[in-house]
Amino acid sequence: MLRPAEGGAVEGPGSFDELLGLVRAGEVAVLTGAGLSTESGIPDYRGPDGTRRVMPMQYDEFSGSSAARQRYWARSFIGWQRFTRAHPNAGHRAVTALQRSGRLTGIVTQNVDGLHQEAGAHDVLELHGTLDRVVCLTCGDRSSRVALHERMALANPGFADRVLAVAGDASRVTSQIRPDGDIVLDDDLVTTFHLQACLVCGRDTLKPDVVFFGESVPKETVAHAFDTVDRARGLLVLGSSLAVMSGYRFVRRAHRDGKPVAIVTAGPSRGDGEATIRLHGPLGETLTRLAAAVA
Structure with a gap:
């Protein structure tokens, strides 16, 4: 059962405090999707209920x-x-802050908007190109x-x-x-x-x-993303419904290897069954709170 959480989020399995503990421990891989950029004025392909x-x-x-x-x-x-x-929003800036804190093994994004880099993040792996x-x-x-x-x-x-x-x-x-x-x-x-x-x-x-729908992600890009996840202690998914396998496979990999998977996104996610921590809520607000607590 979903329940209200502090900071405007709603919790599924796990809690904000558990998410904080995961990130504070470090060696976390981050996977971001279109939901992270909606607060920058770029709508995603799916509505809050997951419908395209x-x-x-x-x-x-x-x-x-x-x-x-x-x-x-x-x-x-x-x-x-x-x-x-469009310009980076609070969520992008928070991810950059987490990277600068040394807690991340890498940032993999399904987005093609370049807003992570504009927010100051480095070595961002653009899964779907730019x-x-x-x-x-x-x-x-x-x-x-x-x-x-x-x-x-x-x-x-x-x-x-x-x-x-x-x-x-x-x-x-x-x-x-x-x-x-x-x-x-x-x-x-x-x-x-x-x-x-x-x-x-x-x-x-x-x-x-x-990468268009119906097109394959280059093999070397996929291998790089898997390496980012394999080197991590846990996976943090932000703003992705994981509806397509190009992102969902990394959740499956982390889950297979017994690593915690945290998902923060507003609507339903294909990875909800694998998530050990699941928060529903505004990403900018939630991630800003997370980055401040980690600092």
Whole structure:
């Protein structure tokens, strides 16, 4: 049975004091998900009850169709401008404080927003890549997302203004930003957007350097993440529903090895059955309290 906890959290198995004891002892691996960035204005894919709000574009759809890539980049062109205005919140800063205290073996994030690094964290393993880079699916060249955005802006003058004119209210556009910077746009607008080709091979197969749904995380990245968990005494999961195996496998690994698993997130989690400590509540408030108590 869930019960209220201090600091706005709700406790399942375990308690805040047990979480504090786990982190104070040190050698904790941290795994973060989209829920950590919601307080920065970036919504996650799922609602508080775990139901998926939106269906992101699948890798096969993106890679197999120029029209799909046009749709993605038109929407992302708008979403990116607002996505980049997001800044770290109290939860990100608290994770950085825990890292600086020497209690963590590492930070593994499912997020692609770079907010951990902006908050001052170092050696963050980005499990699903980063939106800061672009990769060409044809030749493999990697380049700057900022540079691509500038090229898109030059090739699509007035596009953002047309989007706002159709939306009628900038807040209607902003409210639909997704964790990958994508956004919902009308098809009539999408078809007017001019794709930009790779500057190396000339193909229109540029993709954000992130792992799409239906795409596999690189093996070396997975191995690095497993090493982070294997070196730890326990695993702390923050803001992730663990709905996809790319994150859930680390909970299974820690549980298999008899290590404590603490999960702090607002909604249900696939790892709840493996959790030895389970807190439901606002991450910024809970983690700020945790970092202050550890210091």
